[in-house]
Amino acid sequence: MAVANGNDFGANNKVLLLIGAGQIGLAITRRVGTDTVIVVGDKNKEAADVTAQLLTTAGFRSFSCVCDLSERASIQAAIAVAQQYGQIHYLVNAAGVSPSQASIETILKVDLYGTAVLLEEVGKVIAKGGTGITVSSQSGHRMGALSAAEDEQLATTPCEDLLKLPLLQVENVKDTLHAYQLAKRCNEKRVMAEAVKWGTRGARINAVAPGIVVTPLAIDEFNGPRGDFYKDMFARCSAGRPATADEIAHLAELMLSDKGAFITGSTFLIDGGATASYFYGPLKPQA
């Protein structure tokens, strides 16, 4: 769906490609999307349309398209839509499914494989000086260390072989939370490896790893089988509350802007102290 607000839609604009039309993606996009054409891709067409319309009525220039992060062809199609308006200068990847929303297989296909493909495909066309951010999670920071070989496999295995790795086989994944943690760990390793390639184009790619942020995804978790666990997590972290999407966007804005010019290949934890408390405070699991 095209949502125009009367501005120039020629092919020489800076383009921001937002994948995932949810709360965190919207908050980040509003920080950096001025003077760009924003293409909003989401698996859910209505969600993409609503976010593009919201941006347009707030003075941004925005279009929507359907993009399923779990399909390479769908990612390539969204990039092609974006390129109709100019070169991609910003990537915001805020699409994903949570442990209470999907099966192990779907979490690995969307959050792990899809993110890897998106970073690879945008990395082939990102403008000089361009920057990207992908939303990981503090959840990946709680999982125990993987071996150095496994970390390297997550970072560098060709995308189409990633889901064949032994540590990602369903029989080796305990449950959907474990799948989510593996996906988010992989996001961070992929960001490091991709930063090297993006750097050869004069571009940067990073990740943010939020704690609990109140969004539809988090509300599904509060109402899911691990609801008490999540509520306890924010009650007993230093902040004593969940975050708003805007708080995540403050950090993302720094990383995406010129002030973040020395930041690439990094994942910033932003969780109100939940990970610190998990290892060294009241959230530490009892032996």
Ligand SMILES: NC(=O)c1ccc[n+]([C@@H]2O[C@H](COP(=O)([O-])OP(=O)(O)OC[C@H]3O[C@@H](n4cnc5c(N)ncnc54)[C@H](O)[C@@H]3O)[C@@H](O)[C@H]2O)c1
């Ligand atoms: N909310 C939190 O507490 C929290 C914490 C840490 C990390 N995250 C991560 O933040 C990201 C954004 O989540 P949010 O909290 O803004 O949730 P949200 O529900 O507001 O948005 C998620 C969006 O992703 C879209 N989506 C789902 N599957 C997709 C697919 N296959 N292809 C394209 N789009 C798809 C959904 O339709 C939705 O619009 C996710 O990666 C999530 O894992 C969220």
